[in-house]
Amino acid sequence: MAMEARADQLVHEAEASLKKGGGLFGALFGGGQERYEDAADKLQKAGHAYKASKNWAAAAATYVKAADCFKKAKNDGDTANCFIEAARCYIKAGDSSTASSLLENEALPRMVDAGRLSQAAKLHQEVAEMYEEGEMFAEAMDNFQKAADFFMAENAASTAAKCSGKIAFLAARTDPPDYEKAAAEFERVGKDSLSSNLLKFGAKANFFNAAICLMARGDIVAADAAVARFKEMDYTFAGCRECKLVEDVSAAFKDGNAEAFTDAVFNFDQISKLDPWRTTILLKIKAELTKANGGGDDLT
Numbered sequence: 001m002a003m004e005a006r007a008d009q010l011v012h013e014a015e016a017s018l019k020k021g022g023g024l025f026g027a028l029f030g031g032g033q034e035r036y037e038d039a040a041d042k043l044q045k046a047g048h049a050y051k052a053s054k055n056w057a058a059a060a061a062t063y064v065k066a067a068d069c070f071k072k073a074k075n076d077g078d079t080a081n082c083f084i085e086a087a088r089c090y091i092k093a094g095d096s097s098t099a100s101s102l103l104e105n106e107a108l109p110r111m112v113d114a115g116r117l118s119q120a121a122k123l124h125q126e127v128a129e130m131y132e133e134g135e136m137f138a139e140a141m142d143n144f145q146k147a148a149d150f151f152m153a154e155n156a157a158s159t160a161a162k163c164s165g166k167i168a169f170l171a172a173r174t175d176p177p178d179y180e181k182a183a184a185e186f187e188r189v190g191k192d193s194l195s196s197n198l199l200k201f202g203a204k205a206n207f208f209n210a211a212i213c214l215m216a217r218g219d220i221v222a223a224d225a226a227v228a229r230f231k232e233m234d235y236t237f238a239g240c241r242e243c244k245l246v247e248d249v250s251a252a253f254k255d256g257n258a259e260a261f262t263d264a265v266f267n268f269d270q271i272s273k274l275d276p277w278r279t280t281i282l283l284k285i286k287a288e289l290t291k292a293n294g295g296g297d298d299l300t
Contacts, residue, residue, distance in 0.1 A: 004058075007049035011062060014042035018069075033073050040069035044082060051089060060089035060098075067106070080110040084123060091130050096139055103127065121150030125163060137170045144170070157196055164189045165206070169277060172213055177284075179217040186210035187226065191233055203234050208242035209278070212249070216284040220253050241272060249285060258290045 017039040043066035050059035067082035083106040090099035103123070111120045128143035144163045151160035168185035171178040190206030193199035207230040214223040227246055231238045248264035251257075265282055268274070274282070 003049045003053040004055060007046040007053070007055075007058070007062070010042045010046035010049065011065075014039040014046065014065075014069075017042065036069045036073040037075070040066050040073060040075070040078065040082075043069060044078070047082070047085060047089075051085070054092075056089045056093035057095075060086045060093055060095070063089060064102070076110050076114065080107045080114075083107040083110075087127070088130070091127070091134070096131065096134075096136060099127070100139070117150050118154050118156070121147045121154065121156070121159070124150065125159075128163070128166070132166070132170065137174045141167045141170050157192075158198060161189055161193060161199055161202075164192075168206075168209065168213075172216070172277075172281065177216070179213040183210040183213040183217075183222075183226070186213065187229075190230070194234055200234075204237050204240050204242050207234070207237055208246060209281075211246045212278065212281045212285065215246075215249065215253065216281050216288075218288050220250055224250055241268060244268075249282075253285065253289050256289065258286065261286055261289060 017035050020035055043062055047059050047063040047066055050056075050062055063082045063086035067079050067086065070076075070079040070082060083102045087099040087102045087107065090096070090102070108120055108123070111117075111123070124143045124147035128140045128147060131137075131140035131143060144166045148160040148163035148167075151157075151163060164185060168182045168189065171182035171185060186206045186209040190203040190210065193203045193206065207226075211223045211226050211230070214220075214226055223246070227243065227250075231243070237243050245264055245268045249261060252261035252264060265274070
């Protein structure tokens with residue numbers, strides 16, 4: 001409560017600064033930029049105080065006021081920073097629409113104009129992770145894509161690939177899951193990684209994820225065709241355990257053999273532990289396989 005009282009006081013002082021030197025006197029004798037800078041500084045500190053007390057709505061609105069004052073003082077750097085803070089607080093307050101508008105129309109154009117592309121990329125990534133945490137997957141994917149584009153522009157291929165991979169994972173978590181988009185993203189990331197000595201060893205994981213996503217949407221023919229492509233792209237894929245699991249799962253699916261499916265997954269998991277995301281996808285595949293026979297969906 002003390003922090004909020006401090007914030008209220010700073011806002012009051014900022015408003016007083018703006019009134020000081022206004023009107024005809026201020027116009028004739030200057031001082032306008034200084035009072036805007038003084039007010040902006042006080043409002044920015046007030047925003048920090050509201051933020052510290054988790055009054056997200058008040059913090060967001062105060063940062064916007066600070067940004068407007070910095071704008072009038074012709075301070076683009078602090079203007080952008082305040083709009084960024086405002087957007088973060090709007091997201092915390094549950095107003096993602098206003099947050100997106102501030103980022104797209106106010107903060108990011110200034111960052112790009114200043115050549116701060118790496119910072120713009122990191123900002124999009126940060127915002128995407130905040131949306132992901134709130135299970136706002138469409139907004140998260142949009143920001144991960146923008147982050148990936150900026151990272152690529154800065155030749156940060158590894159970080160761009162991570163952002164693109166997040167898009168693929170999230171596409172499979174939407175309601176309903178967009179397994180086709182997920183598979184396409186995983187395949188693209190896997191293919192792109194083959195041209196990098198640093199990333200090429202992760203290609204097989206992306207190809208594996210792409211194949212099981214296609215199976216999860218019930219398209220075994222497309223999954224088989226994808227595996228054939230992956231073998232052509234990466235000569236090491238045919239001999240890896242991920243490829244064998246995909247082929248075993250495909251054969252079990254075609255045969256309607258739930259027991260063979262479970263054995264294949266169990267044997268793989270004994271050596272390479274499956275993470276929760278892959279387990280969920282494999283459960284989806286088995287559910288499709290066993291639906292007609294009324295079987296369960298236990299992988300063990």
